[in-house]
Each structure stands twice: as structure tokens, then as C-alpha cells.
Amino acid sequence: MKGLITICSFLLVGILTAYYIGFGFQEQPKPRAIDKELEGLNEKYLLRFSHVVAENTPKGLAASMFAQLVREKTDGWVEVQVFPNAMLYEAQDEFDALMRNDIHIIAPALSEVSVLDRKWLVMDLPYVFQNEQMVEAAFNGRIGELLFESIGDYGLHGIAFWDNGFKQFTNNIRPVVEPEDIKGLSVRVMPSEALVDTYRVLDAKPRLFSFNEVYNVLSTGIVDGTENTLSNIYSKGFYRQQKYMTVSNHNYLGYAVLMNSNFFHTLPVDYQNSIIEAMNEVTMWLREHSKVINDEMLYRIENSGQLEIHYQTESEKKIWRQALKPIYDKYGQIIGDELMKEVIKLQGK
Ligand code: LMR
Numbered sequence: 001m002k003g004l005i006t007i008c009s010f011l012l013v014g015i016l017t018a019y020y021i022g023f024g025f026q027e028q029p030k031p032r033a034i035d036k037e038l039e040g041l042n043e044k045y046l047l048r049f050s051h052v053v054a055e056n057t058p059k060g061l062a063a064s065m066f067a068q069l070v071r072e073k074t075d076g077w078v079e080v081q082v083f084p085n086a087m088l089y090e091a092q093d094e095f096d097a098l099m100r101n102d103i104h105i106i107a108p109a110l111s112e113v114s115v116l117d118r119k120w121l122v123m124d125l126p127y128v129f130q131n132e133q134m135v136e137a138a139f140n141g142r143i144g145e146l147l148f149e150s151i152g153d154y155g156l157h158g159i160a161f162w163d164n165g166f167k168q169f170t171n172n173i174r175p176v177v178e179p180e181d182i183k184g185l186s187v188r189v190m191p192s193e194a195l196v197d198t199y200r201v202l203d204a205k206p207r208l209f210s211f212n213e214v215y216n217v218l219s220t221g222i223v224d225g226t227e228n229t230l231s232n233i234y235s236k237g238f239y240r241q242q243k244y245m246t247v248s249n250h251n252y253l254g255y256a257v258l259m260n261s262n263f264f265h266t267l268p269v270d271y272q273n274s275i276i277e278a279m280n281e282v283t284m285w286l287r288e289h290s291k292v293i294n295d296e297m298l299y300r301i302e303n304s305g306q307l308e309i310h311y312q313t314e315s316e317k318k319i320w321r322q323a324l325k326p327i328y329d330k331y332g333q334i335i336g337d338e339l340m341k342e343v344i345k346l347q348g349k
Contacts, residue, residue, distance in 0.1 A: 045078045045271065047104040050094055052086040052211045054235040058164045058290040059107055059255055060084050062282050069278035078271050080105065090210040092191065098260050099155060107162055107255040111192035119150045120256075122335045122343060124194035126324040127317060129252050132291055134346055135163070139254065143342045147256070157261040159276065160283045164229045165294035166249035170242040171225025172218075175310050177246070179323040188214055188226040194331050195251070201326050214238060229253045231290075234297035239306050247298070248312045250320065 049067065053059050067080035089097050094106040095116060114120035122128070122143065129135045138144060139161035148158035169176055169187075176182050179202055186205040189195040199206035209217050211232075217223045218241040226238060227250070233239050257279065264272065301307060312320075332340050 044076065045267065047078065047080045048088070048102070049080050049082045049105040049107075050086075050088045050097070050103045051082070051084055051107050052091050053084065053232060055084050057231045057235050058286055058293050059162060060235075061289075061293075062162055062286045063107065065285065066278055066282045069281055070275060073274040073278055074271055078267075078274065086210070086212045090212060092210070095156075098258065101260060101263055104263060105257065105259055107257045109164075109190060110252075110254050110256060111190040111195055113151065113256050113258075114192045114194070116154055117147075117150055118193070118334050119336060119339060120147055121192060121194045121331050122147075122339045123254070124192045124198075124251055125331060125343070126198055126250050126327055127321050128343060128347075129166075130347075132163075135252050135254065136287065137346055137349070138342075141342070141346075143339060143346070146339055146342070151256070151258070152261065155261050156258045157264045158256055158258055159264075160257040160279045162255040162257055162283060163286050163290035164231060164253045164255065165290055167227045167229055167251045167253050168233065169225065169227050169246045169248050169250070170233060170238060170244065170307070172221070172241070172243050173224050175244045175246070175308060176225075177310055177312075177316065179320055185224040186222075188217055188223045193334075194327060197330065198324060198327055201324060211236075215241065218242060227251070230294040230297040230301065234301055239301045239304065242307060244310070245301070245307045246310045246312055248317075248320070 047070075049063055051059055051063055055061070055064065063082045063084070067082050070078050070080050083103075088103060091108050091112045092115065094103065094108060097103045098106050110120055110123040114124060123138075129138065144161055151158055169182075171185055171187070173185055174181060176185075182199070183203040184205070186207055187199050188209045189199060189206045190211075191208050196206045196208075207217075207223050209223070214226055214228075215236055215238060218226060218238055225242065228238065232253075233245075239245070264275075267275070302309065
């Protein structure tokens with residue numbers, strides 16, 4: 001009898017073990033994504049997306065939408081956490097943080113990328129793009145390809161160009177209509193050599209401050225003016241600290257969405273594809289909506305009555321372009337023939 005019980009127990013254990021370790025008839029377990037970067041969260045990937053602007057701007061909205069799409073497309077296996085308003089890092093510090101895998105996605109302004117890779121200065125040549133269509137042609141054509149190829153040498157993987165809008169000039173001292181009007185004014189700019197030199201050529205005083213510091217340096221009079229898109233000027237309240245605005249569209253402020261190349265390629269291919277798919281959808285959305293958002297901000301600024309606004313005319317633009325020709329002479333060489341030929345092609349179209 002004892003023998004029979006022992007045999008039955010063995011049979012039962014055998015059957016149960018076979019059931020759990022599988023003879024192929026049980027439900028397959030869900031695939032487990034192994035997160036080598038983030039110990040403890042070994043069931044899914046957590047990607048930290050850092051940026052410096054407000055959530056109600058083109059970039060802020062796009063980043064949130066991207067996070068939601070990635071979650072949907074990967075059934076929650078890839079979670080993108082967005083950190084806006086420079087909560088984690090200022091724009092220039094984001095590059096190192098990305099290479100250390102402290103963060104996983106960034107979308108710095110193109111001018112910020114030019115500090116790392118001087119070819120990107122091409123996007124900061126004054127009046128290089130006359131309208132949004134030219135900007136899109138640059139992003140989607142050979143110029144965009146060459147810039148992403150070039151940034152690849154720094155270990156960065158470019159996944160999209162995001163739109164914001166053209167930059168406008170604001171200040172507290174006087175209306176700026178002609179190049180002479182800007183002489184002597186101190187102006188906050190992003191850390192791009194071409195932007196710094198643009199103001200030097202005009203005999204103004206360019207000053208470098210991070211985006212987070214702009215409101216303070218404007219409100220305390222440390223600088224007289226600044227340049228930015230209407231969405232940034234409105235969402236960060238810069239317009240409340242300034243008296244004059246020139247709608248000049250003198251440079252385009254766009255973004256490069258970048259990941260650490262090594263990190264990106266360690267993700268399972270399915271997740272890489274989902275990220276790219278989500279990114280493409282958001283980029284298309286932004287293309288259609290960034291101008292609408294900036295136009296809405298212009299309307300709000302106009303209605304606030306806070307600023308005296310001058311709309312630059314075509315004949316005024318010609319005078320400014322002429323005054324800024326030395327920037328093309330100097331930076332054309334630094335940017336290199338290949339990109340400059342593409343710029344000339346684009347402008348000739
Ligand atoms: C800046 O002025 O630094 C901004 O352009 C920041 C941004 O990312 O739009």
C-alpha cells in the first residue's frame with residue numbers, strides 16, 4: 001500500500017511539473033523585456049525624455065504625445081517619462097547625460113547641437129529659410145540627412161527633426177526696425193557661434209544664458225532683449241518683461257530628437273520600430289500644428305497690449321540680409337561646401 005502511495009505521488013508531481021515547465025500545450029508567457037540599464041525595472045523599458053520648455057509649447061505637446069503613442073504601440077512595455085522645463089538638465093548638459101544613459105531621449109534646439117558639431121551652424125545662418133516649406137525641405141532632404149550622418153560620429157542617433165517656428169526679436173529699449181537700432185543692446189542668445197557673431201556683426205552685445213535663466217535676466221535688466229519663437233516668448237512670460245517686439249522671422253528654431261546610438265540599438269528591434277513609428281506620427285502632427293500654435297501665441301501677445309510690435313517688411317529684410325552677409329562669409333567655410341551647396345540649391349528653388 002505504502003509503495004502504491006509513493007508511486008502515485010511521483011506520478012502527480014511529474015504531471016504537475018510537466019504542466020508548468022511545458023509540453024507545449026500551456027499558454028505562452030508574455031515576452032519579458034530585459035532592461036539592462038535600469039536595475040529593478042526588469043520587466044519593461046523606462047526611457048527618460050528631458051527637455052527645457054513648457055508643456056504647452058510645440059515641443060512640450062509633442063513629447064507628451066510621443067510618450068502616449070509609444071505606450072500604446074508597445075502595450076506598455078516601453079514607458080517614456082517626460083521631464084519638461086529643464087527639471088533634470090539644462091540644454092547643454094543633456095548631451096553628456098544622454099551619453100551616460102541618465103536620460104534616453106532629448107530634443108535640443110538645433111543651435112544647441114551646433115556646439116557639438118559645427119556643421120549644424122548651417123541652420124543658424126540669418127534669413128537662410130524664407131518660409132516653413134523651405135525648412136521642411138531642409139529637414140526632409142539632403143541637409144537633414146547630412147546633419148544626422150554627421151552627428152552619428154558623436155555617438156548620437158537622430159530620430160527626427162521637430163518644428164517650433166521662426167524667431168522674433170524683443171527688447172526693452174527701443175523699436176528695432178533697421179540694423180542700426182540694435183547697436184549697443186545686450187541680447188540673450190543660445191550658445192551657437194553663428195548667433196553670437198550675428199549680434200557682434202550688428203554691434204550688439206550677445207550674452208549666453210540658459211533658457212531657464214531668460215525670464216530672470218530680462219526682468220532684472222541684466223540683458224536688454226532676446227530672440228525666440230512666439231510660443232516660447234508667450235509660454236515663459238518673456239513678453240511681459242519686454243516693451244518692443246520685431247516680427248522678423250530671422251532664424252528658424254527647430255529641434256533634433258536624439259538618442260544615444262548604442263542604447264537605441266540595444267533595444268529589441270520591435271521596440272525600435274515602435275519608437276520610430278510613434279516619432280513619425282508625432283513629427284507629422286507637429287508639422288501641421290506648430291505654426292498654428294505660434295500664430296495663436298502671436299494673437300495672444302498682440303491682445304495683451306504689453307508690446308509695441310513691428311512687422312518687418314520685405315524691403316527691410318533685404319537691408320538686414322546685407323548687413324549680415326559677413327556671417328555667410330565666415331560660416332560658409334566652417335559648415336563646408338557640401339552643405340552650403342544644398343543651401344544654395346534650396347534658396348534657388
Ligand atoms: C532657448 O531659447 O534656449 C529655447 O529655444 C529652448 C527650446 O528648446 O526651445
